[in-house]
Amino acid sequence: MSARVALPPLPALVDGTVTHTRRRPLVHRFTHATYQWLVDVDDLPRMPFPHSLFARFDARDHLDRGRLGGGLRGDVERFLAARGRVLGPDDRVVMLANARVLGHVFDPLTVFWCLRPTGEVVAVVFEVHNTYGERHAYLLDPDSAGETSVDKAFYVSPFNDVTGTYRVALTLGSERVTVGVHLDREGERVVDAVTTGVPTPATRHALAAAVRRHGLMTQRVSALIRLHGVRLWLRRLPVLPRPTHPEEAVR
Template identity: 30%
Template sequence: MSKLCSTVYEGRVFHQRLRPTKHRLSYKVFSLLLDLDELPDLHYRLKLFSYNQFNLFSFWDKDFGSGIEEPLVQYVRKILCKFGYNLSNGSIKLLCYPRIFGYVFNPLSVYYCYDSSNILRVIICEVSNTFNERHSYFIKVGHKEGQNKVFSCKKKFYVSPFMDMESTYHFHISPPSDRLTVFIDQHDDKGPLLKASFSGFSEDLSDKTLFYLLLKYPLMTVKVIGGIHWEAIRLWNKGLKIFSRPVPPQEPITLVNKHLTKTKK
């Protein structure tokens, strides 16, 4: 039986708010990095994981993208074509939380889109808020081995009532390997506001690994949404200003094309 392309990353989510009041949080979590073309195969090869069907762990297309019941890989390929990328022979891998006991909330889901030579060409950061809204940031990478890139764009989508929309995201890009890191910093005209990251190490995706994760993180996806509300209460108690929720942007995807820096690992 061939080795799976999908894998697991176990690690830690970290947020640090720098102004006007300092606040930080850190939680141990795990994420799946799923090859979207491999989902039907995972459904049959794993007993504890199902695709578009209830199980201890499951993945549902409607939890992502357009929110309709179409194969997610088809949706992503249509988006890629819309922005001029025909990567039909390349893989698309999604970093996300799975449903556990039928529930999930993904504040951030990251699509890594490769060409036929397995070179990372596009990253799509799909952001969800607690109002059942989604918005994606489309990043043209053109990645070369051994490099990190930082891309920047204006914040377009309301996430937190305690964060002004008049700010800018900095996306720190690196392709998944044995270690995976995702860094997103938020700035305003006075400097850094928020630093957010996920960092983890890879493990094989198997029933054995999933069972271990179930024992270690039995209510992780409930903890994610519970943690969001708990941290909101803590911020409210610190007296932070509340910003009203604007109308969501008409376009569901923002193109990120401002390249800030390039650094060697």
């Protein structure tokens, strides 16, 4: 049975935390405050200046970069069609992502929920970015509880290879949005990463408050990822070679 969701008013700001736990071969944990945007790709936010400096979305930052037209929705439709799925004209594509902040964006994970008008989940596109400028998209079919699994196929961290299975748990609702990603390898849990927050209408006031609380969000994300990487390197966690990644993985 497919998952069904009840959307909050969109666009929304999802204000919460991201928690990451590396369990093997050494333990490393952190929790940081964060916020993301939840938007309908057919009705992206249009903020006046200067709020627009913190609320820009560009198809070039995702999937096939809008290469063949149709913006974000066009890329999602083509990605699904190449894998035997069809979006109807009344179906919605809802994206959880970071916006560009002063022209900069980094999205470790972007989630596209593809929804029937009834709220039934047609499919979920899970787009993962690494700090090397690469991206990979997974097609997910969550069950009625929002859970599913997929084999890992993309080099994200220099301290993890591309083996293992992701266990994914998704909650998209009017009161909470949660994305849990758990990496298992050879029967053991390796990494847990959970982002969760409360969606609120993305008004100018709410955006200004989020910026005051969190600062330059995407610049902060980029800096923190590198900071934790340096800490792991100083603890002598081995760096693994990065394989070549084909761009077809997002088309």
